[in-house]
Amino acid sequence: MEQSAKPEPIAAAAILTFHDAVELFLMLTSEHLGVTVPDKGGFVPRYFDSLHPDKAGPTGIDLAGRLGVKRLTDHRNAFKHAAALPSGAAVVQARDDTERFFEENTPKVFNIAFDSIDMVELIPQPSTREQARSARSAWQQGDHLTAMGTLAIAFEELFTAHVMNPGHGYSPFAFGPAVEHGAFMGLKIARAITAASDERTHRNPTRAVEDVGKKFQHLSSTVLEMQAALRVMTLGLDLHRYFRFKALCPDVLNYADQRVEFYDPGGRFQADEDGFAYCEQFVLAAALRLAELEGHTTPTWRNAR
Known part of the structure; x- marks a missing residue:
């Protein structure tokens, strides 16, 4: 189609x-x-x-x-x-x-x-399959924002579960450890550098130190995006399809108390049946490809144990 x-x-x-x-x-x-x-x-x-x-x-x-x-x-x-x-x-x-x-x-x-x-039942990863079911249920109930946001969570969790293999080091799909990222990371870095200084007069970060913090934040943000793109391409998925998936889904906010919120900055979120079906199929394709590649990358001696 x-x-x-x-x-x-x-x-x-x-x-x-x-x-x-x-x-x-x-x-x-x-x-x-x-x-x-x-x-x-x-x-x-x-x-x-x-x-x-x-x-x-x-x-x-x-x-x-x-x-x-x-x-x-x-x-x-x-x-x-x-x-x-x-x-x-x-x-x-x-x-x-x-x-x-x-x-x-x-x-x-x-x-x-x-x-x-429903092709969702073909997803081999239990957690991802359950998230996809929840997304379908929310969509049928008319809660489109939650449905699309849940698909975004399903995709992220699909990779999160494989960034680290417990006891076996990094997954070949990880491309390094998860990069810490946040809106105030640059300021935190600047304050940490200032706090380490022996000059007590520098109670607040100087302009130069703030620039270092901002550059570090920009670097971490860039690496984070590159990691995501590399993981998608490693699966053999079209990067442009991934960009469309990201554009269709709302942003996800994760809070320290385990709360999750979905929001639509700028009112760009437009939910329709075709968009939901596209994102659902994208999660399915990623799940199947990841399961297939795991079969080639997991040593047989691990399965024997």
Whole structure:
């Protein structure tokens, strides 16, 4: 869906992905119903005719969207086998046909609504999965600010849990220890330098010492942003997707008494269904990628223990 919204000709690749999704659904349907589909013949008749009750009997099903899948298949074959680039209108139509296909056939085959399927359950990390569930619940209750803020927390906690591996030193995704950062760090540094001076006349930081504190604060802020970007890129995620995720989510304030608040500086926060779905999918992608990479970086002797 996201790929199809990109400008031409990049959006054309969505035709292939839409067709793959429909084909995998039809394969799963044949397995679920226990119906054998022939290997030869046209794509549409192979599945739509073979799965129909007229041929499959009582276990068969009359699938909807045959004409739309036929259009999608024609565009896919022309693009893949004849290098015929689909137009923007063809991509939009393919997106609509694919969406309608899943919405109409998922209840028919599996007796569940397509929009009720929640990919959050695929998140392997228990804490992150629970945060994502909480975000979904808050969104459904109309508390959009909390929902988006909870997704931001879920993403941060996903990395926080891997910055340090207890007993094993830093994670390869850490890029050094967590950098302390705060709005008044520069002033604290300046006061600490002044307090260490033997000159009692310097009760308040001088201009030069304040400059040192400010530069230290700017440096720590820059390193913090670089660490976040490196961790995202290490996962193989698009950095621009991360920037959009950060822009969509509100800022998170963590207090010493464990309170958490979400706020929207400048009124830039605009919550809508597409934005929430985007951020939810981003957290899911990060969680799955992190779990995959852990399998390659964790020594086998640790698992044995």
